[in-house]
Amino acid sequence: MSRNTLYDKVWEKHRVTELPNGQDQLFIGLHLIHEVTSPQAFGMLRERDLDVAFPDRTYATTDHIVPTETEKRDRPLEDAQAEEMLSALERNTGENGITFFGFESGRQGITHVVAPELGLSQPGMTVACGDSHTSTHGAFGSIGVGVGTSQIRDILATGCIAAEKQRVRRIEVEGSLGEGVYAKDVILKIIQELGVDGGVGHVYEYGGPAVRELDMEGRLAVCNMSIEGGARAGYINPDETTYEYLRGREYVPEGQEFEELKAYWESIRSDEDAEYDDVVTIDVDGMDPLVTWGINPGQVIEVSEPIPAPEDFETGTERKAARKAYDHMDHEPGDSMLGYDVDVAFLGTCTNGRVSDFEVAADVLAGNTVAEGVRALAVPGSETVREQCEARGLDEVFIEAGFQWRRAGCSMCLAMNDDSLEGDEVCASSSNRNFVGRQGSKDGRTVLMSPAMVAAAAVEGEVTDVRRFFDDRARTVSADDVEEVAD
Amino acid sequence: MAENHITEVSGTGVPIRGNDIDTDQILPARFMKEVTFDNMADYLFYDARRDDDGTLNDHPLNVYEGANVAVVNKNFGCGSSREHAPQAMMRWGVDGVVGESFAEIFRDNCKSLGIPAATADRETVTDLQDWIEANPDGEIEIDVEAETVTYGGRTVDVEIDDAMKEALVEGIWDTTALMYSNLSKVEETAAQLAYVEGAD
Numbered sequence: 001m002s003r004n005t006l007y008d009k010v011w012e013k014h015r016v017t018e019l020p021n022g023q024d025q026l027f028i029g030l031h032l033i034h035e036v037t038s039p040q041a042f043g044m045l046r047e048r049d050l051d052v053a054f055p056d057r058t059y060a061t062t063d064h065i066v067p068t069e070t071e072k073r074d075r076p077l078e079d080a081q082a083e084e085m086l087s088a089l090e091r092n093t094g095e096n097g098i099t100f101f102g103f104e105s106g107r108q109g110i111t112h113v114v115a116p117e118l119g120l121s122q123p124g125m126t127v128a129c130g131d132s133h134t135s136t137h138g139a140f141g142s143i144g145v146g147v148g149t150s151q152i153r154d155i156l157a158t159g160c161i162a163a164e165k166q167r168v169r170r171i172e173v174e175g176s177l178g179e180g181v182y183a184k185d186v187i188l189k190i191i192q193e194l195g196v197d198g199g200v201g202h203v204y205e206y207g208g209p210a211v212r213e214l215d216m217e218g219r220l221a222v223c224n225m226s227i228e229g230g231a232r233a234g235y236i237n238p239d240e241t242t243y244e245y246l247r248g249r250e251y252v253p254e255g256q257e258f259e260e261l262k263a264y265w266e267s268i269r270s271d272e273d274a275e276y277d278d279v280v281t282i283d284v285d286g287m288d289p290l291v292t293w294g295i296n297p298g299q300v301i302e303v304s305e306p307i308p309a310p311e312d313f314e315t316g317t318e319r320k321a322a323r324k325a326y327d328h329m330d331h332e333p334g335d336s337m338l339g340y341d342v343d344v345a346f347l348g349t350c351t352n353g354r355v356s357d358f359e360v361a362a363d364v365l366a367g368n369t370v371a372e373g374v375r376a377l378a379v380p381g382s383e384t385v386r387e388q389c390e391a392r393g394l395d396e397v398f399i400e401a402g403f404q405w406r407r408a409g410c411s412m413c414l415a416m417n418d419d420s421l422e423g424d425e426v427c428a429s430s431s432n433r434n435f436v437g438r439q440g441s442k443d444g445r446t447v448l449m450s451p452a453m454v455a456a457a458a459v460e461g462e463v464t465d466v467r468r469f470f471d472d473r474a475r476t477v478s479a480d481d482v483e484e485v486a487d
Numbered sequence: 488m489a490e491n492h493i494t495e496v497s498g499t500g501v502p503i504r505g506n507d508i509d510t511d512q513i514l515p516a517r518f519m520k521e522v523t524f525d526n527m528a529d530y531l532f533y534d535a536r537r538d539d540d541g542t543l544n545d546h547p548l549n550v551y552e553g554a555n556v557a558v559v560n561k562n563f564g565c566g567s568s569r570e571h572a573p574q575a576m577m578r579w580g581v582d583g584v585v586g587e588s589f590a591e592i593f594r595d596n597c598k599s600l601g602i603p604a605a606t607a608d609r610e611t612v613t614d615l616q617d618w619i620e621a622n623p624d625g626e627i628e629i630d631v632e633a634e635t636v637t638y639g640g641r642t643v644d645v646e647i648d649d650a651m652k653e654a655l656v657e658g659i660w661d662t663t664a665l666m667y668s669n670l671s672k673v674e675e676t677a678a679q680l681a682y683v684e685g686a687d
């Protein structure tokens with residue numbers, strides 16, 4: 001059992017009581033809702049004639065189904081189902097006095113991008129959303145959990161979820177990241193080492209020098225993919241980086257009130273002598289960029305490694321999973337991911353759709369053009385991100401390079417709007433899931449990587465080591481190097 | 488509060504083999520563009536159940552129609568938190584699931600819907616899957632309280648986590664009413680929090 005960790009402290013402060021079934025009734029300090037998972041919950045509330053208990057602690061935006069082309073955002077939306085979902089959300093939030101960041105607000109975007117950038121997500125909170133990537137908010141030092149629709153109903157009606165505490169695993173990330181290696185690579189490495197179900201029953205506390213050095217946007221990317229590692233939540237203890245990020249944001253108080261809050265934030269950090277259920281150390285020193293080769297985020301390698309042969313796996317089930325991936329992705333044993341042809345490049349999502357992500361991608365793209373035949377999409381995670389990127393002229397870099405510069409939404413992450421893979425297209429993607437069918441085509445193939453790697457793949461028309469775009473190419477690996485390793 | 492005490496679930500089985508079956512496969516995202524769960528059964532494993540030309544293939548759901556107990560492998564229901572996935576299973580006819588392990592959110596969603604999700608080791612699960620394939624009309628019973636599964640004249644131990652078991656057996660898996668009765672305590676807890684407006 002863990003003791004005196006941030007998780008223990010925040011849980012204790014939000015614990016209302018113990019329920020007869022042995023679970024804790026846990027108060028949710030920030031409830032985020034979007035159009036896809038909430039209408040059924042509001043319906044259930046109406047059936048029972050219940051009100052929203054804490055409308056002031058609830059914020060809504062729309063992300064999954066929204067068109068990302070400006071001319072398609074006129075109302076009513078062309079897609080009647082999408083329009084119905086969006087109007088239902090407008091109606092539900094309007095009737096219940098919930099703040100809704102819709103198109104006209106200028107702040108619409110992916111929940112997990114909007115809440116952090118507005119300062120809604122703060123340390124020491126419990127955050128819930130009907131979306132598994134709510135783990136993202138843990139980057140501030142909060143407990144962020146994804147919930148199902150019945151639990152959304154619970155939160156709307158009572159401000160609470162029924163939950164039991166999980167075990168806490170400390171993940172100590174040692175070393176420092178080389179050029180061309182980012183937060184995304186860190187979390188892919190963690191999933192490579194611990195597996196896609198390694199975190200089941202746990203929350204992850206990320207720490208150590210490599211995590212401390214990350215800026216807030218990097219930390220958000222790491223915590224975002226906790227769920228891909230099987231953990232329900234992931235968090236990082238708040239520090240000066242966190243406080244400086246929060247200062248001056250729209251929903252963060254100023255002056256004396258800020259100082260008081262900061263005292264609370266400091267108080268919920270894991271103690272020096274906190275006890276964890278277990279501690280795992282991962283060394284990222286000298287690590288190369290990572291890309292997935294298969295059909296789950298755990299089927300991932302550093303670009304310098306060959307794709308593992310199915311026979312190399314220890315258990316029969318892993319071998320079977322690898323064979324399925326080989327089939328779907330069309331690999332031969334010993335292949336490298338370098339040189340793997342790419343048809344689509346997709347930048348955005350709640351993992352990597354923030355300003356710094358577009359900045360690094362733009363650095364790679366400046367003076368280059370997207371390879372012929374590659375469809376390239378840059379989709380800001382929020383309208384605020386879009387504005388900030390445009391203020392820096394980044395949109396022009398993307399457009400000049402041959403990218404489409406879009407409006408905010410989930411877009412091709414799960415293809416609930418028009419942005420979709422076709423047939424067996426291969427997509428170099430900055431998103432978080434490479435499941436079969438995830439990007440809208442059941443034969444479509446997704447290769448997950450950092451935004452810089454996506455930009456590089458767009459230019460080359462194939463998976464490549466982004467470091468060849470930098471001045472110091474000392475560490476760049478090519479497919480030939482990988483073959484040597486494989487032999 | 489729901490009065491439904493769920494102490495056992497029984498019927499025929501359907502083996503859905505494979506590890507890490509994610510909710511995108513169980514219920515593809517493009518079918519979530521509806522504001523109710525009413526039609527979800529039609530979309531269950533939509534792509535996996537069809538060949539490229541749209542005809543139904545030999546996916547277990549096409550073969551074991553009318554089954555009540557799904558038997559799955561490791562990390563079932565991983566990925567997206569969509570309750571659409573267990574809703575679709577429930578509306579298709581699944582009343583209980585036995586598997587090697589479940590993703591957390593999926594298991595929580597099952598609990599909210601009153602679907603027992605029992606776990607057992609690999610051998611127990613594959614034995615059961617093999618047995619269903621040999622006895623598609625055979626009866627399987629999950630005893631929630633005793634944490635056992637009975638089929639083909641044998642009874643094997645399974646695990647159902649305490650909170651789920653308690654909730655199902657006591658009929659308190661609908662947590663809204665339960666928590667609603669503590670609303671004044673909730674307000675007290677909220678008022679103590681540094682970040683809540685009006686807190687001390």
Ligand code: SF4
Pocket residue numbers: 063064110111112131133349350351409410413414431432
């Ligand atoms: S960007 Fe993708 S992962 Fe993130 S909330 Fe949207 S659909 Fe989910």
